[in-house]
Amino acid sequence: MSVGDLFERTAALDARFVMGTYARKPVMFVRGEGMRLFDDGGKVHLDFVAGIGAVNLGHSHPAVSMAVVDQISKLTHVSNLFYVEHRDELARDLVVLFGEPAKVFFSNSGAEAVEGAIKLARRWGKAHRGERCFHIVTAERSFHGRTLAALAATGQPSKQEAFQPLPDGFSHVPLNDVAALENAVTAETCAVMLEPIQGEGGVYPCDPDYLPAVRRLCDERDVLLILDEVQTGFYRTGPAFAHTAYGVLPDVMTLAKSLANGLPIGAVLARGDVADTFQPGDHGSTFGGGPLVCAAGRACLRALAAEHLGENSVAMGAYLRERLHALAAETGAVTQVRGVGLMNAVELAAPDAQQVSSRLLAKGLVVNAIGPHILRMLPPLVCEKPEIDTLLDALYETLQSPDGGGDRA
Ligand SMILES: Cc1ncc(COP(=O)(O)O)c(C=O)c1O
Helix, strand or coil: CCCCHHHHHHHHHHHHHCCCCCCCCCCCEEEEEECEEEECCCCEEEECCHHHHCCCCCECCHHHHHHHHHHHCCCCCCCCCCCCCCHHHHHHHHHHHHCCCEEEEEECCHHHHHHHHHHHHHHHHHHHHCCCCCEEEEECCCCCCCCHHHHHHCCCHHHHHHHCCCCCCEEEECCCCHHHHHHHCCCCEEEEEECCEECCCCCEECCCCHHHHHHHHHHHHCCEEEEECCCCCCCCCCCCCHHHHHCCCCCEEEECHHHHCCCCCEEEEEEHHHHCCCCCCCCCCCCCCCHHHHHHHHHHHHHHHHCCHHHHHHHHHHHHHHHHHHHHHHHCCEEEEEEECCEEEEEECCCCHHHHHHHHHHCCEECEECCCCEEEECCCCCCCHHHHHHHHHHHHHHHHCCCCCCCCC
C-alpha cells in the first residue's frame, strides 16, 4: 500500500463505521517515541497533546511496554471476583503518593472514576447526614466526563443540553468565588467537587487561597471535598497531585489519564473512613483493576518518580510560559497565557484556534484547540527546551502569516 492509501482507506472506514463524535484531524499516527509521533508517511510530529494529557512519560516508554508484555503473556483478565497480581500493589503505591491513609477503587476511565466518586459521596451523605443529603456542588466551566452523572456534574450547559434530563442533585458556582460556594452548600449537600486547575474548560487554575477556603468550608459544614485530578494528576503541574501546592488534602480524589501512561484505567481514592462507606455490591466494574493495566500503572509511577518528571514539568512549564508571554507582547495575537507546570493554554485575540492548530499540525506540531479562542499545550513531561523552541517558532510564523497549511498534515 502506498503512502496516503492507508490514510485514505482508514478515513473512509471511519466515516462509514465509526460514530461521528469527533471531528478528527486529517492525520494518522502509527508510532510514537517520547515527544515524537510518526504519521503513516513517516513524517515526524512533536506532540503537545500527549493523548489529552494521558502519556506523561512520553510515547512507548520501555518500562511500561515491558510491564505490559510481561503481564499479557501471563494473565490478562479474570475480573474483580478474584485476587490478582498488581492491583493491590498499585493501590498501595497511589496511597503512598497521596500521603495519608486511604483506599482505592479502580475504574477504566476518568468519567467512571467521577461516577464512582459521586456514588461514594451520595452513599456517605445518606449514611452520615440523612436521606436528602445527596447534592453535589461543582464549578461553572468544569469538566468531569461524558457519562450522565459526570455530565450533570460538568459545568458546561452546551455539552448538556442535548441530553436532558440529566440526573438530579448538581449545582454549579463560579470558580474562585468563596461567597457563592458558601451560599450553594446547603443541608442537602454531601460534597463539593472541583478540578484544582480546570482543564477542558480552558486551563483556569483555582486561586492559591481558594482551595484552602473550600477545605475549611467543607470541614465546617461536614461536606466532602472531591478533587478531580484526572487531568492534573501524575506530576502534570509539578507535584504528584496538584492539590499539594495548595496545602489541602481532599477527602476523595479522582484519577485516570496518565495513571498507566495511556492504557485505559481510572481510580477513585478516598480517605479510609469515607472509603469504608462502600460495601460489597455497592459498586463494581468487570475490567477495572485488571492485572494488565495495573502492571502498567506500577511501571508508570516508578518511572515518573525515577525520572524526576515533576521537576522537569515545573522548569519546562516556566520556560514555555516565558516564551509565550514574549510572543504575546511581540505579536499582540495572544491576549492571555495561563497554566501551571506543563498544563498551559493561550487565549488568542482572534477566534481562529482551530485554524491555528490545523496549520501547526501541517508544520508537524500537535496542539489542541479548545473553543474558538483557546490553544492548549499538554506535552509529555519529558518535553525539553529545543521542542518548546520549535513550537514557538511555528507559532510565531503561524500567527504572523495570514494563511497557509494544507488539508493533510
Ligand atoms: C478533569 C477531568 N475529569 C474527568 C475527565 C473524563 O475522563 P475520561 O475522558 O477518561 O472519561 C476528564 C477528561 O478530560 C477530565 O479532564
